[in-house]
Amino acid sequence: MKNTRESIISISQLDNASIDHLLKLGSKRILRKGKVLFHPKSYHHYLHIIESGVVRAYTHYKGKEVTFWLGMEGDIVFPYRTYMFGKTSYETVELLEDCLFHSFLIKDLLHLFESDLKWATWGRKLAEKELIKMEERFISYLFKTAKERYNQLIEQKPEIFNRIQLQHIASYLGMTQVSLSRIRGEY
Amino acid sequence: MKNTRESIISISQLDNASIDHLLKLGSKRILRKGKVLFHPKSYHHYLHIIESGVVRAYTHYKGKEVTFWLGMEGDIVFPYRTYMFGKTSYETVELLEDCLFHSFLIKDLLHLFESDLKWATWGRKLAEKELIKMEERFISYLFKTAKERYNQLIEQKPEIFNRIQLQHIASYLGMTQVSLSRIRGEY
DNA sequence: CTTCTTTTTTAACAATTGTTAAATTTTTCC
DNA sequence: GGAAAAATTTAACAATTGTTAAAAAAGAAG
Numbered sequence: 001m002k003n004t005r006e007s008i009i010s011i012s013q014l015d016n017a018s019i020d021h022l023l024k025l026g027s028k029r030i031l032r033k034g035k036v037l038f039h040p041k042s043y044h045h046y047l048h049i050i051e052s053g054v055v056r057a058y059t060h061y062k063g064k065e066v067t068f069w070l071g072m073e074g075d076i077v078f079p080y081r082t083y084m085f086g087k088t089s090y091e092t093v094e095l096l097e098d099c100l101f102h103s104f105l106i107k108d109l110l111h112l113f114e115s116d117l118k119w120a121t122w123g124r125k126l127a128e129k130e131l132i133k134m135e136e137r138f139i140s141y142l143f144k145t146a147k148e149r150y151n152q153l154i155e156q157k158p159e160i161f162n163r164i165q166l167q168h169i170a171s172y173l174g175m176t177q178v179s180l181s182r183i184r185g186e187y
Numbered sequence: 188m189k190n191t192r193e194s195i196i197s198i199s200q201l202d203n204a205s206i207d208h209l210l211k212l213g214s215k216r217i218l219r220k221g222k223v224l225f226h227p228k229s230y231h232h233y234l235h236i237i238e239s240g241v242v243r244a245y246t247h248y249k250g251k252e253v254t255f256w257l258g259m260e261g262d263i264v265f266p267y268r269t270y271m272f273g274k275t276s277y278e279t280v281e282l283l284e285d286c287l288f289h290s291f292l293i294k295d296l297l298h299l300f301e302s303d304l305k306w307a308t309w310g311r312k313l314a315e316k317e318l319i320k321m322e323e324r325f326i327s328y329l330f331k332t333a334k335e336r337y338n339q340l341i342e343q344k345p346e347i348f349n350r351i352q353l354q355h356i357a358s359y360l361g362m363t364q365v366s367l368s369r370i371r372g373e374y
Numbered sequence: 375c376t377t378c379t380t381t382t383t384t385a386a387c388a389a390t391t392g393t394t395a396a397a398t399t400t401t402t403c404c
Numbered sequence: 405g406g407a408a409a410a411a412t413t414t415a416a417c418a419a420t421t422g423t424t425a426a427a428a429a430a431g432a433a434g
Binding site for chain 2: 059061062064066068080081084113114115116117120121123124125127128129130131132134135137138139141142143144171174
């Protein structure tokens with residue numbers, strides 16, 4: 001459980017008045033496990049901050065689901081492709097647990113970004129932090145074996161293994177479920 | 188060959204006066220093939236826009252070089268880790284051709300980002316675009332075979348094969364040089 | 375042009391990961 | 405609790421990719 005205000009501040013410090021202003025524009029909602037938040041080939045109008053729960057983003061390749069992102073408390077579900085280029089997205093975002101979201105219209109957020117230096121800076125830092133995370137994850141895939149990637153995840157985010165099905169973790173780690181099971185069985 | 192003004196505008200439209208102001212803060216320099224632009228475990232004070240030439244960023248893992256980024260005309264060499272966290276970096280950036288850079292003090296750029304909404308927006312869009320590129324590259328690694336990654340690169344950036352050594356391309360594609368050679372030999 | 379150095383290819387073999395299918399375990403639902 | 409469905413593990417085998425070493429090709433220097 002992590003409240004929206006903390007999530008926002010953890011990206012970059014902001015005064016309370018600015019945050020209050022944003023919070024008034026958003027709304028909270030609870031959605032059930034299994035619900036699909038974003039469908040592929042559609043436009044997404046909301047950004048969601050996760051207060052509790054877990055979601056995964058996946059796409060299809062050669063008839064199989066590929067889970068490329070997992071989000072939990074404090075993470076931000078931001079459909080960058082739609083937001084930046086007005087393009088439809090290729091991903092499905094599905095809830096793996098009941099979730100509490102704090103949701104904001106991307107339109108409202110963009111308006112803040114384009115009119116208020118403080119929010120523009122916040123938006124910049126959000127993208128910069130996501131970029132660093134993605135780059136670190138990418139580099140570790142570029143030269144680590146399946147077993148090394150598994151060990152790294154166990155070390156860095158052990159709680160994932162208690163909350164998320166192994167088939168999704170396997171995909172997230174870039175291997176088949178059978179390979180993950182084999183690696184786990186070795187110990 | 189791509190001039191700095193075009194590179195800046197291609198991230199996000201900006202008025203000429205704003206760009207002129209930035210350009211006055213920077214300086215051009217020519218560096219020779221083989222020169223190292225960033226050393227690991229050091230602080231990087233400059234952002235470089237590549238007007239011509241090719242560079243690669245690499246790091247070491249298990250005694251081997253891993254090339255994780257290639258930049259050419261129009262690309263921006265931005266040491267995000269140093270810039271965001273004041274941390275030293277893990278990467279080496281090396282010139283694979285003679286290069287013409289337009290270089291700016293990160294300090295100057297940050298000052299613009301923090302004082303001018305137009306530049307803050309430009310900085311946000313820069314990070315957002317880099318994020319999308321990184322995410323697309325990452326997803327394609329998550330579920331494509333070595334051969335598919337090779338075919339994709341041939342299709343998307345064929346000029347790379349005329350300008351960059353195959354050993355570096357192999358690493359960039361997440362495979363050994365021998366594997367790349369084998370894949371190329373199959374046709 | 376010739377020699378030396380570096381890069382790339384080829385080959386044989388080893389290790390890792392994928393595929394398919396069946397067995398087992400866990401979860402869901404009545 | 406018990407049946408059905410879903411998830412996970414196990415096993416056998418196939419395909420891909422890595423490793424090492426040597427040969428061939430390409431590039432640099434005199």
